[in-house]
Amino acid sequence: MLRLVTGDVAPYRPMALPVRARDLHVTLGGARILQGVDLDVRDGEMVALLGANGSGKSTLVKALLSVVPVSRGTVTLFGADVADRRHVPWRRVGYVPQRVGAASGTPATALEVVASGLLDNRRLRPPRGWREPAMSALDEVGLADRAHETVSVFSGGQQQRVLIARALVRRPDLLVLDEPLTGIDRDSQESLAATLTGLRERGTSVLTVLHELGSLAGLLERAVVLRHGRVVHDGAPPPAAAGHCGPEHEHHHAHEDVPVDPHNPELRLGLS
Numbered sequence: 001m002l003r004l005v006t007g008d009v010a011p012y013r014p015m016a017l018p019v020r021a022r023d024l025h026v027t028l029g030g031a032r033i034l035q036g037v038d039l040d041v042r043d044g045e046m047v048a049l050l051g052a053n054g055s056g057k058s059t060l061v062k063a064l065l066s067v068v069p070v071s072r073g074t075v076t077l078f079g080a081d082v083a084d085r086r087h088v089p090w091r092r093v094g095y096v097p098q099r100v101g102a103a104s105g106t107p108a109t110a111l112e113v114v115a116s117g118l119l120d121n122r123r124l125r126p127p128r129g130w131r132e133p134a135m136s137a138l139d140e141v142g143l144a145d146r147a148h149e150t151v152s153v154f155s156g157g158q159q160q161r162v163l164i165a166r167a168l169v170r171r172p173d174l175l176v177l178d179e180p181l182t183g184i185d186r187d188s189q190e191s192l193a194a195t196l197t198g199l200r201e202r203g204t205s206v207l208t209v210l211h212e213l214g215s216l217a218g219l220l221e222r223a224v225v226l227r228h229g230r231v232v233h234d235g236a237p238p239p240a241a242a243g244h245c246g247p248e249h250e251h252h253h254a255h256e257d258v259p260v261d262p263h264n265p266e267l268r269l270g271l272s
């Protein structure tokens with residue numbers, strides 16, 4: 001049936017990139033956090049965003065998703081300028097922020113948390129037939145058998161997987177993850193690698209903030225490295241320094257003032 005749509009409708013843009021940022025500057029609390037970042041994420045691409053503590057990774061992700069204000073430059077998601085949030089196809093975007101638990105204080109089950117990903121501003125109840133996509137998203141993160149358990153009893157890594165399932169339940173075309181490996185056990189790391197393998201087969205674009213490539217090393221074909229709010233490398237993932245991939249490694253980044261040449265083979269994860 002042909003539906004006539006009138007009113008405020010975003011123009012149709014074929015071939016628009018999932019993410020396109022140009023000359024992005026962000027200032028927070030008077031400090032210049034991002035200084036002229038350019039970043040594209042193409043269809044089906046899996047991109048790691050790397051850099052030392054405080055280099056601006058989370059701020060970049062938040063600026064891309066319009067969570068923090070941009071002082072200069074532009075961001076488009078699927079061709080829509082995020083400066084006008086109304087036109088952005090948010091349903092195509094899944095976001096798992098850094099270090100938030102899935103247990104909010106209310107005794108929700110894993111299935112209920114995942115179903116909440118189907119709500120939006122206009123919908124206070126999950127849509128009809130919500131169970132099947134919610135179970136399928138839990139299955140993708142390897143937790144279908146725990147769907148009816150209260151998430152407050154889950155480990156940190158399992159809660160993280162529930163939040164990833166909540167982001168996946170809408171079948172996003174772009175998934176943005178902020179430090180999904182931090183503090184999670186090896187099982188959850190392997191489960192995340194399996195989830196991302198499935199997403200790659202489906203053609204989903206993934207942008208993930210990481211300290212180390214860890215169990216995702218074989219999956220991520222491109223790495224963007226930030227240093228003091230600027231991109232210093234955009235290309236093949238740098239090789240991991242010995243000992244940096246293990247979940248038991250403690251991350252001290254004491255090399256902040258060493259100048260970085262992105263073409264230098266010494267650019268190693270963990271030295272950034």
Ligand SMILES: Nc1ncnc2c1ncn2[C@@H]1O[C@H](COP(=O)(O)OP(=O)(O)OP(=O)(O)O)[C@@H](O)[C@H]1O
Nearest residue numbers: 028029031033051052053054055056057058059060
């Ligand atoms: N709301 C804010 N106001 C002022 N400064 C902020 C704010 N948010 C972040 N910053 C600062 O911006 C810098 C970059 O922070 P950001 O969280 O983006 O870094 P990051 O690379 O993600 O670090 P980490 O690896 O530790 O998570 C830090 O120095 C931080 O203190």
